[in-house]
Amino acid sequence: MKKGILIGLIIVLTFIVFFTDFFIPKNFLDKPINLLRSFLSQSDVYKENLFLKQEIEDLRAQMQLINIRGNGEEERGKLITKIFSAYPFNIKNTLTLNVGTKQGIKKGMTATFGENILLGQIIDVFEDKSVIRTIFDPKWQLSVRIGQSEIDGLLIGGIEPKITLLEKDKPLQVGDVVYSASSDLPYGLKIGEIAGIKQSSGDVFKEARLKTSYNINDLKEAYVLIF
Amino acid sequence: MFKKKLILFFIIICFSFLQTVDFSIFGVKPNLALVAVIAAAFFISDIWEGVLLAVIAALILKFSPGFSKEILIFFLIVAAAIIAKKYLPWRSMINLIFLIISATLLFYVFSFPTSIISGIFIQELIYNILIGIFIFIVFSFCVKRYI
Numbered sequence: 001m002k003k004g005i006l007i008g009l010i011i012v013l014t015f016i017v018f019f020t021d022f023f024i025p026k027n028f029l030d031k032p033i034n035l036l037r038s039f040l041s042q043s044d045v046y047k048e049n050l051f052l053k054q055e056i057e058d059l060r061a062q063m064q065l066i067n068i069r070g071n072g073e074e075e076r077g078k079l080i081t082k083i084f085s086a087y088p089f090n091i092k093n094t095l096t097l098n099v100g101t102k103q104g105i106k107k108g109m110t111a112t113f114g115e116n117i118l119l120g121q122i123i124d125v126f127e128d129k130s131v132i133r134t135i136f137d138p139k140w141q142l143s144v145r146i147g148q149s150e151i152d153g154l155l156i157g158g159i160e161p162k163i164t165l166l167e168k169d170k171p172l173q174v175g176d177v178v179y180s181a182s183s184d185l186p187y188g189l190k191i192g193e194i195a196g197i198k199q200s201s202g203d204v205f206k207e208a209r210l211k212t213s214y215n216i217n218d219l220k221e222a223y224v225l226i227f
Numbered sequence: 228m229f230k231k232k233l234i235l236f237f238i239i240i241c242f243s244f245l246q247t248v249d250f251s252i253f254g255v256k257p258n259l260a261l262v263a264v265i266a267a268a269f270f271i272s273d274i275w276e277g278v279l280l281a282v283i284a285a286l287i288l289k290f291s292p293g294f295s296k297e298i299l300i301f302f303l304i305v306a307a308a309i310i311a312k313k314y315l316p317w318r319s320m321i322n323l324i325f326l327i328i329s330a331t332l333l334f335y336v337f338s339f340p341t342s343i344i345s346g347i348f349i350q351e352l353i354y355n356i357l358i359g360i361f362i363f364i365v366f367s368f369c370v371k372r373y374i
């Protein structure tokens with residue numbers, strides 16, 4: 001009898017997990033986590049600091065965008081979304097948002113942090129949820145440009161994203177801004193800055209490490225650009 | 228007996244939720260749910276109870292609507308580990324380490340085989356073994372002392 005109930009429960013839960021759209025949004029854990037963080041850092045300074053840092057980075061990215069594209073930038077629609085949950089393993093890096101087809105979300109749309117910093121791209125859309133692949137996903141590859149001299153490179157995602165295929169003779173410096181140059185995304189969205197350059201004498205190209213201006217674990221909201 | 232099961236379920240739920248909130252060590256996420264369910268399997272006699280723990284962990288780990296290949300792989304590997312545990316000949320601790328290594332390896336083989344040669348896999352494997360041993364010791368202590 002007891003075993004029967006147990007097996008029945010397993011069947012019902014297995015059906016829910018694999019054959020329905022039900023999942024537990026994890027954003028309800030934000031409050032206790034923030035509480036723990038503010039407790040550990042003695043006050044709300046951590047939260048305030050984080051918010052200010054985000055604002056500064058977004059404004060910097062906006063200035064960078066104006067430098068690249070001039071002031072005649074096209075007007076973009078944007079949707080502020082909440083991040084529901086994140087991919088729980090190391091293999092990918094995706095986030096689930098609380099908007100979907102009902103809100104006009106389509107595959108391939110761009111997700112940003114603030115308004116001007118690239119976070120990822122929509123890869124899956126449901127009625128009122130959608131999934132974005134972030135630049136920390138090992139499968140993510142993207143054409144990028146770097147700094148004022150507009151040096152071309154290829155961004156390879158991962159826990160530590162890197163820029164590859166950089167021509168050896170091009171002048172590249174730590175701190176140069178990396179921005180999107182792929183036809184799939186709006187041009188000029190800031191991705192991060194060069195954190196280090198790796199060059200070996202035998203190689204044709206050089207590589208650079210990328211430093212993003214945000215910590216993905218701290219993100220609670222994201223923008224989706226509608227254009 | 229009921230108290231023991233309740234503690235095991237509670238720990239599995241806590242570890243599974245912890246894994247979904249982007250808990251990471253030096254940027255690498257240990258597979259907390261996987262090691263917690265495998266470690267818990269050593270404290271339950273009924274295979275079906277182990278499978279129930281695995282499906283609860285899978286439900287918590289599910290991160291988006293729709294089908295996820297990785298969640299299915301997770302569930303099948305953990306369920307297989309629970310069954311395999313009964314047939315392993317060594318001491319519990321050796322069995323646990325063997326199962327954690329096999330489960331972590333198989334998870335990568337079936338979900339993203341090319342990343343096995345990466346440093347991330349090795350890091351995750353080490354974290355999984357250490358956390359697995361830690362959970363096992365805590366479980367053993369709780370069972371001896373309080374139950």
